[in-house]
Every structure is written in C-alpha cells, then in structure tokens.
Amino acid sequence: MANPKKQEKTGFSDVRRAARLSVAPMMEWTDRHCRYLHRLLSHQSLLYTEMVTAPALVRGGALHLLDHNAEEHPVALQLGGSDPVELAQAAQLGGEAGYDEINLNCGCPSDRVQSGAFGAILMQSPDLVADCVAAMRAKVAVEVTVKCRIGVDEQEPRDILPVFLEKTRAAGCQRVTIHARKAWLKGLSPKENRDIPPLDYDLVHEMKRAYPDMHISINGGIDTLDAAVTQLEQGLDGVMVGRAAYHQPTDILAAADARIFGSGEVRDPFEVVMQMLPYIEAQMGQGARLHQITRHMLGLFAGRPGARAWRRMLSEGTSRPGSGPELVQQALGQLVCEPIAV
Numbered sequence: 001m002a003n004p005k006k007q008e009k010t011g012f013s014d015v016r017r018a019a020r021l022s023v024a025p026m027m028e029w030t031d032r033h034c035r036y037l038h039r040l041l042s043h044q045s046l047l048y049t050e051m052v053t054a055p056a057l058v059r060g061g062a063l064h065l066l067d068h069n070a071e072e073h074p075v076a077l078q079l080g081g082s083d084p085v086e087l088a089q090a091a092q093l094g095g096e097a098g099y100d101e102i103n104l105n106c107g108c109p110s111d112r113v114q115s116g117a118f119g120a121i122l123m124q125s126p127d128l129v130a131d132c133v134a135a136m137r138a139k140v141a142v143e144v145t146v147k148c149r150i151g152v153d154e155q156e157p158r159d160i161l162p163v164f165l166e167k168t169r170a171a172g173c174q175r176v177t178i179h180a181r182k183a184w185l186k187g188l189s190p191k192e193n194r195d196i197p198p199l200d201y202d203l204v205h206e207m208k209r210a211y212p213d214m215h216i217s218i219n220g221g222i223d224t225l226d227a228a229v230t231q232l233e234q235g236l237d238g239v240m241v242g243r244a245a246y247h248q249p250t251d252i253l254a255a256a257d258a259r260i261f262g263s264g265e266v267r268d269p270f271e272v273v274m275q276m277l278p279y280i281e282a283q284m285g286q287g288a289r290l291h292q293i294t295r296h297m298l299g300l301f302a303g304r305p306g307a308r309a310w311r312r313m314l315s316e317g318t319s320r321p322g323s324g325p326e327l328v329q330q331a332l333g334q335l336v337c338e339p340i341a342v
Contacts, residue, residue, distance in 0.1 A: 015100045015143060016175065016215055016237075018046035018074040021228060021260045023253075024219060024242035025051055025078040025103070025147070033288075034296040035072045036279060038245070040272045041253035044261045046238075047075045051105050053118075054081030054090035066097040076101035078147070080108065082118040082128060084135035095140035102140055104132060106148040109183040109193040120183035123152045126164045130171035137172045145175040147219070147240075149183045150203055157182060157203055165211055175215040177240050178204045194243075201231075208236055225252055225259060232260070248302045269300045273332055277325040284324060291318040294328060301335055309334035 023030065023038055025048035035047045049068070056062045068075060077099040081087045091102045106129060108119035122129050129146065136144045146168050150157040165176060181197040188196055199221045208216045217238030218231050228239040245252040250269045257264030280293050294314045301307040313331040317323055 019238040022046035078103040088135040091136040092139040126167040130167040133171040177217040180220040306335035
C-alpha cells in the first residue's frame, strides 16, 4: 500500500481544481495500473478508483483494495454501500490510506449493487444518502462527494434531482458528479443503461444554476476534449469522462493539462510508453503479469498509423512465457510518430 498521507488538509482547493476534468470510476478498468498510465498523460486531472464496496473493506478485511501508487495523486476512492456506520468505517480506512477524496456511488445500475441496496437505487432514498454522507464526513478530513444519476425508473428527474441535491448538500456534501441519464433498474442491463436512456445535459446545467454554491460536474456521453471544454465554458465546474478516457486516453488526457488547467505541456504517448517501461519492470518483479498492465495501454495510439499492429502485438505477445518490457518496446516499432494536436 502507498504510504499514507497526512489527513490534515488546508482545504479542498487542489482536489476541486483537479475535478475540472476527471476520469470516471469504471469497474475492472480503472485499477492502479490504469491510473498510473493516466497520470503520466495528465499530471493534473482527478483520477478515481474502481468502486470498492464498504462490506469488502469492513467485513471482509480486503484492505489490499486500497493499494495505490503515490504518483497517482490526486486520486479519489469510490465506495459502494448503504449502511452509514459501515460506510463511515470504510471512509476512514480510505482516508488513512491517503486518498484525496471519498466518493459515494449513487449511480451504478448493476444487479449486484441493487441487491446490496446501493448504487443507483439510492436515488430512491435521499434521506439515507444524507445520513451516509454525514457519517462519512464525521470520520475523514478529506472531502466526501457523491456520484449520482438524474433519477431512476419512473422518477421524474426534475422533481427528484433537486430534492436529492438539497438533502446531500444539507448533510455537508458540496461536490456532486451527475451522470446526465436516468438509470432503468428494471428492463435495461448495465451496458444498456450507459447508452439507451437519453442524455439531459440541460437539467444538469439547471441544477448548477439552482445550486451555485455546489461544485457540479457532468458525466455521460462526453467523448472528446472539445466537448469537455464546451461544458466548462457553459458554466459547469467539472467534467467526468468515462469510456472515451479509457479507449482513447491520449485524445482525452494528453492535452488536458494545457487546455483544461491552463498549464503544463502536451504529453507525447511515445514518451509515456517509455516512462511505463520501468514501472512495468518493477510491477512484474512484484508478481504482476504483463497483460494486467498493457491491457490499459491498447488505446494509446487510437486512430494513428500503426495502432492496429500495436494492439495486436501487445494482445498476442503478453501471453508468451518470458514476455516483459521489451515486448512493449518492440510494439512501439509498429507506430508512426505524429505530433499531438492541441
């Protein structure tokens, strides 16, 4: 586990600034290897863990789920749960592990989280969410935030979302990320819930105008850096990008420091790969398999000459006995170097 950072904070300004652009928590994708890669592409964006359930930490003792690299900061821990006491204990563990923010998942629509009475189903219980937030805030010095949907099932978003925000704000939550789609817990799969319910960006902007004191980020369907910039220019405080940041990480993150934060250089994916090599060697020395790391690198050169050969060499070669960083170097030879547009 990374060395714990001190819990004493001078404020939340650094993390809030980082939240102008964040990479969404994505199950089986945004693990520590993925986050290390993303941090090399953007030094300033906010990164999120995969969702970690409070029962796994508190009852299961799975503290290895909190492992992360010091280089990942600023990095937020997303928790799943619905019991205020258990979430408070899990949040405390996350704070002690050094995370810069603790986030409560109120947006995931999967069957697994529904059966555990957390995730998007919590949109139906704003009072419970408020209790969870208050209990978590009492145990940590870092900011406690919420990621939610605009509503679930038959709820009318324009009725429920203001109530949800009002109650979470009253509990002390000042920063919320809103996925601008309903979640249909009955009738749609988790994958379908990411695409089929229509996006309502206007409602999220209405909520920002209604709650100007809250830091509100938007999530859902934003797949280019230009689109993220547009949302910020229209008055939102932050943008969270999901699948596009994973499948085309260079397109979203390489120029983010310069365009979103106004400082820093545009990152060259070739240089990023070279920086990954010592990390790969060190992680493999600790027992990691090459594929566990390189699977997150497949999209680095998406849309560029040689990208298909890069993906094929990494996909096919990592399973061969003895494969290591040198395979990644060989795969680089399949690519044509082109400058990144700002």
